[in-house]
Amino acid sequence: MPSHRRVLLIAALAALAGAAASLLFEPRIAYRLASTEVGQEALQATLEARAPPLPAGVIVARRGERVPALALPDLDGAAIQLPAAWAGRTTLVNFWATWCAPCLKEMPDLQAYSAQQGATGVRVVGIALDAPEAVRPFLLQHAITYPILTDSPGPADAGVRLGNRAGVLPFSALIDADGRLIKTKIGPFEDEAAIAAWASAPH
Incomplete structure (x- = not known):
């Protein structure tokens, strides 16, 4: 027995x-x-363990730390200095691409959340890891009006610098009014309520 x-x-x-x-x-x-x-946290640790080595000189923000300074173009080609451009308001940064189906599914909810926040609430900014010529028609077709910047995907892109070492999309980061990384999220939001709950939860 x-x-x-x-x-x-x-x-x-x-x-x-x-x-x-x-x-x-x-x-x-x-x-x-x-x-x-x-x-x-477990997903982030797993993906980081599998991520390729960082290129020399690339700094990855950690929670509570100021986001590394970088400049990204908007859709008109103007260089936007980050995180300086986001100073004074909490900012939800969402990394996406036109070929990423889960990204596209959550964008209407991000748009609705952005509209609900108005000019004084949490700012929503999209960073497309995609070509501007692919991004512009998509935004018009789907009535996305929150600010969009672009970057080339790679081992030193803005997503990597905000903690997305594995390059998974969609990826979101919450930045406080002083430019410090509050938290990150790998994967899509389920709906607008999930976005609001994540952005407003105690940190």
Whole structure:
């Protein structure tokens, strides 16, 4: 007859197998886990461990630290100095591309959230890791009016500098009024309410 310890071990292994099967056959469970702060931290650590080495001189912002200074072009080609351009307001920065289906799905919710925040609430800024000629018609077609900057995807792009070492899209970062990184999110927001809850949650 198996010992008590052996029974507990078998039960634990069965529980782990069940959890793994649940994640495999119920992707919404994995999605819910990734939507939590603990899940995000675990996902971030996993992706960072698999990320390629940083190019020399590239600084990655950490929570509570000021975002590294950089300049990105807007759709008119004007260089926007960051984070200086965001000073005075909390800013939700969303990295996306026209070829990224989850990015496109969440953009109407980001647009609605941006409109609801007005001129004094949380500012929404999109950074397209894409060519401007692909971005412009998309924004017109989908009535996206919050500010959009562009960058070329790569090992030193703005997303990497804000903590997205693995280059996963969509990726969002919350920057405070003083230009410090508050937190990040890998993956899409479920809806406008999820955006509002994430942006307003205690940090």
